[in-house]
Amino acid sequence: MTWDHMTAEFLVGHYNYWMTIILMMIGLYVVVSRGNLVKKIVGLNLFQTSVFMLYISMAKIFGGTAPILTGNEDEVYSNPLPHVLILTAIVVGVATTALGLALIIRIRESFDTIEEDEIFDIEQKMAEHATSTSGER
Amino acid sequence: MLSSLTPHLPALQVVIPLIAAPLCTLFVNRHLAWAIAFTASVAAFLVSALLLASVLDGAVISYQLGGWAPPWGIEYRIDAANAFVLFIVSLIGALVLPYARQSIEREFDASTHTYFYTCYLLSLTGFLGVAATGDAFNVFVFLEISSLSSYALVAFGAKRDRRALTAAYNYLIMGTIGATFFVIGLGFLYMVTGTLNMADLAVRLDDVGDTRVTRVAFVFILVGVGLKLAMFPLHLWLPNAYSYAPPPAAAFLAATATKVALYVLLRFMFTIFQFDHPIQGLTFEYVVMPLAIAAMFAASIAAVFQEDIKRLLAYSSIAQVGYMLLGVALLTETGLTAGIIHLFNHAVTKGALFLAVGCFVYQVGSSRLGDLKGIGKTMPWTTAAFAAGGLSLIGVPLTVGFISKWYLIQASLEAGSLLIAGLIVASSLIAMVYVWRIIEVAYLEPAPEGREAKEAPLSMILPTYALVAASLYFGINSELTSNAASVAANALFSATNLASEGASH
Numbered sequence A: 001m002t003w004d005h006m007t008a009e010f011l012v013g014h015y016n017y018w019m020t021i022i023l024m025m026i027g028l029y030v031v032v033s034r035g036n037l038v039k040k041i042v043g044l045n046l047f048q049t050s051v052f053m054l055y056i057s058m059a060k061i062f063g064g065t066a067p068i069l070t071g072n073e074d075e076v077y078s079n080p081l082p083h084v085l086i087l088t089a090i091v092v093g094v095a096t097t098a099l100g101l102a103l104i105i106r107i108r109e110s111f112d113t114i115e116e117d118e119i120f121d122i123e124q125k126m127a128e129h130a131t132s133t134s135g136e137r
Numbered sequence B: 001m002l003s004s005l006t007p008h009l010p011a012l013q014v015v016i017p018l019i020a021a022p023l024c025t026l027f028v029n030r031h032l033a034w035a036i037a038f039t040a041s042v043a044a045f046l047v048s049a050l051l052l053a054s055v056l057d058g059a060v061i062s063y064q065l066g067g068w069a070p071p072w073g074i075e076y077r078i079d080a081a082n083a084f085v086l087f088i089v090s091l092i093g094a095l096v097l098p099y100a101r102q103s104i105e106r107e108f109d110a111s112t113h114t115y116f117y118t119c120y121l122l123s124l125t126g127f128l129g130v131a132a133t134g135d136a137f138n139v140f141v142f143l144e145i146s147s148l149s150s151y152a153l154v155a156f157g158a159k160r161d162r163r164a165l166t167a168a169y170n171y172l173i174m175g176t177i178g179a180t181f182f183v184i185g186l187g188f189l190y191m192v193t194g195t196l197n198m199a200d201l202a203v204r205l206d207d208v209g210d211t212r213v214t215r216v217a218f219v220f221i222l223v224g225v226g227l228k229l230a231m232f233p234l235h236l237w238l239p240n241a242y243s244y245a246p247p248p249a250a251a252f253l254a255a256t257a258t259k260v261a262l263y264v265l266l267r268f269m270f271t272i273f274q275f276d277h278p279i280q281g282l283t284f285e286y287v288v289m290p291l292a293i294a295a296m297f298a299a300s301i302a303a304v305f306q307e308d309i310k311r312l313l314a315y316s317s318i319a320q321v322g323y324m325l326l327g328v329a330l331l332t333e334t335g336l337t338a339g340i341i342h343l344f345n346h347a348v349t350k351g352a353l354f355l356a357v358g359c360f361v362y363q364v365g366s367s368r369l370g371d372l373k374g375i376g377k378t379m380p381w382t383t384a385a386f387a388a389g390g391l392s393l394i395g396v397p398l399t400v401g402f403i404s405k406w407y408l409i410q411a412s413l414e415a416g417s418l419l420i421a422g423l424i425v426a427s428s429l430i431a432m433v434y435v436w437r438i439i440e441v442a443y444l445e446p447a448p449e450g451r452e453a454k455e456a457p458l459s460m461i462l463p464t465y466a467l468v469a470a471s472l473y474f475g476i477n478s479e480l481t482s483n484a485a486s487v488a489a490n491a492l493f494s495a496t497n498l499a500s501e502g503a504s505h
Helices: A008-013 A015-033 A037-059 A080-111 A116-133 B002-026 B030-055 B080-107 B110-132 B136-159 B163-193 B198-208 B212-228 B238-244 B247-273 B278-304 B309-329 B333-364 B380-394 B400-414 B418-444 B458-476 B479-493 B498-504
Strands: B061-064 B075-078
Touching: A008 A015, A015 A037, A015 B163, A037 A080, A037 B163, A080 A116, A080 B136, A080 B163, A116 B163, B002 B030, B002 B061, B002 B075, B002 B080, B002 B110, B030 B061, B030 B080, B030 B110, B075 B080, B075 B110, B075 B198, B080 B110, B080 B247, B080 B333, B080 B458, B080 B479, B110 B136, B110 B247, B136 B163, B136 B238, B136 B247, B163 B198, B163 B212, B163 B238, B198 B212, B198 B247, B212 B247, B212 B278, B238 B247, B238 B309, B247 B278, B247 B309, B247 B333, B247 B479, B278 B309, B278 B418, B309 B333, B309 B400, B309 B418, B333 B380, B333 B400, B333 B458, B333 B479, B380 B400, B380 B418, B380 B458, B400 B418, B400 B458, B400 B479
Parallel strands: none
Antiparallel strands: B061 B075
């Protein structure tokens, strides 16, 4: 891509896609960089939401209505399929979030923390303990 | 009655375990739940056997869900490649259940058993659905059904070791990122083609040609599925997930999850993208193949230094995925056949090994090497099963492992690379080291005083031996597997397209 493409029209016309990219990157960065397990789930949600936006953006037609038969053959309507796909993806996303949060609750109960580095320290100690006692059973 | 069901086999394959899953929870009784789960898994296995039998001659079954014609409706499309995967997955699914009963009886509270069976069946449904469907977005949905229930299955291990919870959490994060990458890739494909039916996608992508959008879609799908199949270096979730999952769940997942993800990769790469454009072939040659070889060595070496057998086997799984990817990345029909044969052979071998380890855990309460000294004397049958599986992992003649390696080496020689053939042999030698470590501890070290470990119950030994027997039988008589694999490879290689098939419907 050359810089000639970077006209104001191109930049503004792809507003949805810029936002999608920004959200996607923020989400992925939060997942990778935060040590708090709940914040990771928040990041994951942002990441997934950006993909929902990507799908909806490609389906939307300016001035398009809902895909309902109105009798007018020239009616412009948005593509319903990506919308439906994203409904499914939202359900998957909700299920993932629910399971993730449920796991966090169980982790909090058994490790007494939801910070990744503290959990890592505890697991490290467990591993050392197991090595030193192994074979004494 | 039965004959009227025959046309609906592709749907039944997925629907039977799907309907049985909630029934397990609804009937609160855990014995009844087991009976339902077992019946459903056996039924699914029979269906897959019938499907495999009817497509082995190269036929393709197209099933229109709800009677909506493809490419608008969702199509289940069974050819030799996915029938073979369906067969493996449902075989393992049916064999692990009788084993699971005893194993979880000792491990979990009675009230949670029904949930275990529900998650298990949902996971099975997901894997079967991924393999059966001919619709690209449907793959994502089933992938997430199987993944979500797999996360729950791994978390069940928290009863024994609370680290299972963090393992499940990390698996969830990585798996979801992988699935989301996959969906992004699908979105791009839909943008340029306007279709989600795989066969239709293949035709239309041909017309689109090599654009930046298809390249981006290709990479997103490769990375997304790579995360699910634990392609080195995207494997970080796997060792913990497999070592802390309860033994039956670990055996089931180790034998099926990565295999189904590999199938998805093959389906997208060969049927949909078809390597029409140089970038796709180059990606496999210069990215996937080096990574596959790196996995064969790095993961095998990591396995040598593990103190826990389950963890050791998990690392070995990553190495074995490397072998499969290596075969595929050769981009020849022989290479693809080798990859698919190894997919089956490794599922059988790793399933047997994880089941044997589960027997150790059942009796000794641990799978650490230090706790299993001299176990060969007190649990001779289990240890013998483990040894047989270990030999197959190395690739000793008369085991399935040998057949895989034979085909792989043949494929790499055919591709003109003596170096790759040498690397395959070299990494098998590392496998010998880690298998020998276990054999040595089990047979040659003296058993500690006062350990009361008897042989595991028959219901656990029998499924283990069924898989061991399969790994020996298909190692001696490889006709069925190699035939199925080469038909499958052929089916993947010869591009599917709607136009040529229009006559048959």
